[in-house]
Amino acid sequence: MKKNTLVVNGSPHGKKGVTYMLQRQFVRGAENAGAEVDEVFLNKKKISPCLGCFTCWIQTPGNCVIRDDQAELLEKLLWADIFVLATPVYVDGITGQSKVFLDRTVPLLKPEITFREDHCRHPSRRNKASKFAVISNCGFHEVDNFDSLVMHCRKFCLNMNAEYAGHLLRPHGPVLRYPEMMAGEIKKVLEAAEKAGEELVRQGRISHASMEAVSAEIVPKRAYVEAANFFWRQELEKIGQ
């Protein structure tokens, strides 16, 4: 049976972003493995922040009072076997767009508090258990810049009846925009992202080898910082600063 795979991209750059460069490869791999992939771009959707009224738990169980594009996304989430959040790192976490979207998944939870792994959690209205993965990239050089984002995603899974099945984390991600510079290294990263998509569909997990290959150092730290600072100096000079 085909695996229903929902990929939600929360970058304001959508298909023009670095996150999407990884997402595109990942989706190619997932489709090669037979998945049915639905990609949603939050920069094309109108989703307002949660009002915190809990109407979705009491008066209209499972349904939010706000009438916007989130309703269609909740429906897709109900049926997804695999859910992938694709977001760059913004201020050490997910983007605001991604956070608003995740907050608005609260209608999929029930109000009572139960225990999961000895922690207080809400039961999910999703009958299906699904796999969850995150695709991300960030501007800084070190891979530990994803620590808080990964922790957040793991906790999100505890509520959502989802199993954290791995991640694609690309530090010094903007380097991917310059394939002429580090062609061999970038090719390896993109191939690993594609393999990760296949693995998630076929084996239900992304292998450590693929995760490590996606996160591999492409440019040494000092050289990267010098190149980035040169870029920003040039941008300032262009406007006479």
Ligand SMILES: Cc1cc2nc3c(=O)[nH]c(=O)nc-3n(C[C@H](O)[C@H](O)[C@H](O)COP(=O)(O)O)c2cc1C
């Ligand atoms: C508002 C804002 C906050 C950011 N915060 C971080 C950060 O905390 N750490 C980091 O390494 N990069 C940070 N970045 C850099 C982005 O993660 C980086 O530019 C990334 O390549 C953008 O991905 P995209 O092209 O898919 O949107 C930030 C960028 C913006 C615009």
